[in-house]
Amino acid sequence: MGQADHHKPLTLRNLQLTSPVALAPMVDYSHSALRTLVQECGGTGILYTEMLSIRRLPSETARHCPLLVTTPREQPLFYQLVGSEPERLPEAVAKVHTLGGAGIDLNLGCPAPRIRKMGAGAALVANRERLGAMLKTLRRETTLPLSVKIRLAHPAGESFPSFCKMLEDEGVDLITIHARRPGEKFCRKPDWPAVAEGRRVVSVPVFVNGGIFSVDDARQALEQSGANGVMVGRGALIRPWLCREITDALQGRETVTEYTEKTVYFRFLSLLGERFTARQCLDRLKYFTKYYSKLFPFGHGFYSKIINSSSMEEAEEHARVFFTSQQSY
Ligand SMILES: Cc1cc2nc3c(=O)[nH]c(=O)nc-3n(C[C@H](O)[C@H](O)[C@H](O)COP(=O)(O)O)c2cc1C
Numbered sequence: 143m144g145q146a147d148h149h150k151p152l153t154l155r156n157l158q159l160t161s162p163v164a165l166a167p168m169v170d171y172s173h174s175a176l177r178t179l180v181q182e183c184g185g186t187g188i189l190y191t192e193m194l195s196i197r198r199l200p201s202e203t204a205r206h207c208p209l210l211v212t213t214p215r216e217q218p219l220f221y222q223l224v225g226s227e228p229e230r231l232p233e234a235v236a237k238v239h240t241l242g243g244a245g246i247d248l249n250l251g252c253p254a255p256r257i258r259k260m261g262a263g264a265a266l267v268a269n270r271e272r273l274g275a276m277l278k279t280l281r282r283e284t285t286l287p288l289s290v291k292i293r294l295a296h297p298a299g300e301s302f303p304s305f306c307k308m309l310e311d312e313g314v315d316l317i318t319i320h321a322r323r324p325g326e327k328f329c330r331k332p333d334w335p336a337v338a339e340g341r342r343v344v345s346v347p348v349f350v351n352g353g354i355f356s357v358d359d360a361r362q363a364l365e366q367s368g369a370n371g372v373m374v375g376r377g378a379l380i381r382p383w384l385c386r387e388i389t390d391a392l393q394g395r396e397t398v399t400e401y402t403e404k405t406v407y408f409r410f411l412s413l414l415g416e417r418f419t420a421r422q423c424l425d426r427l428k429y430f431t432k433y434y435s436k437l438f439p440f441g442h443g444f445y446s447k448i449i450n451s452s453s454m455e456e457a458e459e460h461a462r463v464f465f466t467s468q469q470s471y
Contacts, residue, residue: 148162148364148370148371148392148393152187152347152370152371154245154287154289154315154316154347155285155286155287155315157218157244157245157287159187159188159218159371160187161185161186161187161371161385161389161392161393162187162347162349162370162371162372162389162392163185163186163187163360163371163372163373163374163385163388163389163392164186164187164188164189164190164318164349164371164372164373164374165177165180165181165186165188165189165190165373165374165375165378165385166190166351166373166374166375166378167190167191167192167193167222167247167249167291168192168375168376168379169192169193170192170425170426170429171192171379171426171429171430172189172190172191172192173192173208173209173211173417173418173426174211174212174213174216174413174417175410175413175414175416175417175418175426176378176379176382176410176426176430177189177212177216177219178213178215178216178413179382179406179409179410179413180378180382180385181215181216182409183382183383183385183386183401183406184383184385184386184389185383185385185386185387185388185389185390186385186389187218187371187389188218188220188245188289189216189217189218189219189220190219190220190221190222190247191209191210191212191219191220191221191222192209192222193222193223193224193249193252193257193263194209194210194221194222194223194224194234195224195225196223196224196225196227196230196231196233196234197225197227197230199223199233199234199237199238200230200233200234200236200237208417208418208422210241211417211418212241213417214242217244218244218245219242219243219244219245220243220244220245220246220247220287220289221238221241221243221245221246221247222247222248222249222291223238223246223247223248223249224248224249224252224257224260224262224263225260225262225276226260226261226262226265226266226269226272226276228272228275228276228278228279231276231279231280231283232279232283235280235283235284236283238284238286239284239286243286244286244287245286245287245288245289245315245316246280246284246286246287246288246289247288247289247290247291247318248276248277248280248288248289248290248291249262249263249291250263250264250266250267250273250290250291250292250293251263251264251291251292251293251295251320251324252264253293253324253325264293264295264324267292267295267296267297267305268297268298269297270297270298270299270300273297274308274312277290277309277312277313277314278312280313281312281313287315287316288313288314288315288316289314289315289316289317289318290309290314290316290317290318291318291320291351291373292305292309292317292318292319292320293319293320293322293323293324293326294319294320294321294322294323294333294336294337295323295324302336302339302340303339303340303342303343304343305340306339306340306341306343306344306348307343307344309344310344310345310346314346315346315347316346316347316348316349317340317344317346317347317348317349318348318349318350318351318373319337319340319341319348319349319350319351319367319369320332320351320352320373321333321334321336321337321350321351321352321353321363321367322352328353328376331353332351332352332353332363334350334352334362334363334366334367335366335367337350337366337367337368337369338366338367338368341367341368341369342368347370347371348367348368348369348370348371349369349370349371349372349373350363350364350367350369350371350372350373351372351373351374351375354372354373354374354377354384354388355376355377355380355381355384356377356384357384357387357388357391359377360372360374360388360391360392361391364392372388374388376433379430379433379434380433380434380436380437381437382406382410382434383397383399383401383406403437403438403465403468404465404468407434407461407465408461410427410430410434411423411427411454411457411458411461414426414427414454415454420453420454423454424451424452424453424454424457427448427454427457428448428449428451428457431444431445431448431449432445432449435448438468443464444460444461444464447460447464448460448461
């Protein structure tokens, strides 16, 4: 497999990436507080919003929609759009411009029934004509870098490589490939080598995604796929410093940590509090703790305390007790 040079900065149009590591779009997780936490740990080349419906985006504001809350430091931030109606894109794209997005991503991989029903996400890949219209409209409406996130799937009558080539020909600047086929569960091992079939035929950067939980996983995914970079999802919820460790390893630096498991958790608490209402904070803390607690041998007990908390104050007290007990080991 031809290895890409991970020391050479990647450029998407006029955007130069400081690292070939992206934090994945994840509904309920990749909000402003998580993005900031991971960015502060370091090593993020691209951040993504949670997926945003092109129907709702034009009329929404950060005041009423937590998905749109962001801070100027969260850059480069790509807004991930989900939808299937090309005629709705001009307004959605204009909104991303107003919000100061650094790039736009089109979700072509989500298999959720609610998204499928709209003909969006993975379902849009099966509708070649509509997909073409969506891509053409996006390219016409913006000069920002355009990325797509796909699974190992392609329209009928087309091969996976020719699908990837079509994406490039329509003006896509970055293709992220989640190395699973539609319908494959997250517990299944991702097929990183299959990403290479798409990678070989395009000259735009390709990022490989799926099942990257360590530096070693990232190295293997890159080696097997020949991709130019990686996108990390759940791995960054368990280890918010994973993007930093991968970037340091790829760029030949030793990771010097100035944070601990406890300081990262409490930093997340305060980042939530600076951005969201008490209810929104508590929900997001519970989601995050489901993954973060996997770091600890007795993490399930900690998670159950947090999930049963009825206020942020109560959750914070449980966290204080838990991390104090961790220190005495
Ligand atoms: C809770 C959750 C929410 C997700 N939401 C999105 C989303 O909004 N858009 C998207 O393209 N993918 C979404 N994904 C898929 C992830 O971006 C990623 O492709 C997947 O988790 C595999 O990567 P990982 O193994 O590094 O987690 C989501 C995944 C999870 C677990």
